Amino acid sequence: QVQLVQSGAEVKKPGASVKVSCKASGYTFTSYGISWVRQAPGQGLEWMGWISAYNGNTNYAQKLQGRVTMTTDTSTSTAYMELRSLRSDDTAVYYCAVVGNWFDPWGQGTLVTVSS
Amino acid sequence: QSALTQPASVSGSPGQSITISCTGTSSDVGGYNYVSWYQQHPGKAPKLMIYEVSNRPSGVSNRFSGSKSGNTASLTISGLQAEDEADYYCSSYTSSSTPWVFGGGTKLTVL
Numbered sequence: 001q002v003q004l005v006q007s008g009a010e011v012k013k014p015g016a017s018v019k020v021s022c023k024a025s026g027y028t029f030t031s032y033g034i035s036w037v038r039q040a041p042g043q044g045l046e047w048m049g050w051i052s053a054y055n056g057n058t059n060y061a062q063k064l065q066g067r068v069t070m071t072t073d074t075s076t077s078t079a080y081m082e083l084r085s086l087r088s089d090d091t092a093v094y095y096c097a098v099v100g101n102w103f104d105p106w107g108q109g110t111l112v113t114v115s116s
Numbered sequence: 117q118s119a120l121t122q123p124a125s126v127s128g129s130p131g132q133s134i135t136i137s138c139t140g141t142s143s144d145v146g147g148y149n150y151v152s153w154y155q156q157h158p159g160k161a162p163k164l165m166i167y168e169v170s171n172r173p174s175g176v177s178n179r180f181s182g183s184k185s186g187n188t189a190s191l192t193i194s195g196l197q198a199e200d201e202a203d204y205y206c207s208s209y210t211s212s213s214t215p216w217v218f219g220g221g222t223k224l225t226v227l
Contacts, residue, residue: 035216037162044119044221045154045162045205047214061214095161099216101209102152104164104173 004107022096029077120219138206146187150209
């Protein structure tokens, strides 16, 4: 079955960077894109960006432009999301999801806590 | 890009039906049939319940249905069950520079 497995929880200091991985299985990785979505504590879902696993094209949410980079490694069917210059309001659960015209399935989520 | 507008909360008794609305604009909900709905239980990842306005993925109960009229999409849950208590989010493709947008979420309480 199609499955996305994400890396474990991270604790970072303000100003640091974090890189979250998302390993895909059960389908041809390059046939679909991967989106990243985050959810701050008690808040709703926020779309962060998208990467084509076919050619690496990306599209990032305007508010994160310049701080986020999404990449893929087709040899291991893994997507990565790096967020730099972390702030306290970046504390959230970060999800990856396979995306065509909808998001399915989703990874289990990675909690990133930004605290001094 | 503003979030799509959903009611903050809805409630219903077991066996009843409820409807959650998702209002956007002609640039998103009204312009495309790429509206999807997600169920999220506390501490869990979202789960796709409806895609392309009204299609149910395999394994999703037929108690869940979706529709759209103009710039507003709707999710209806019939025969409410205790296990339906969760947060529900809509999403739509958009013509803006950021291609997808989510609603703010609706907390469903089964009384």
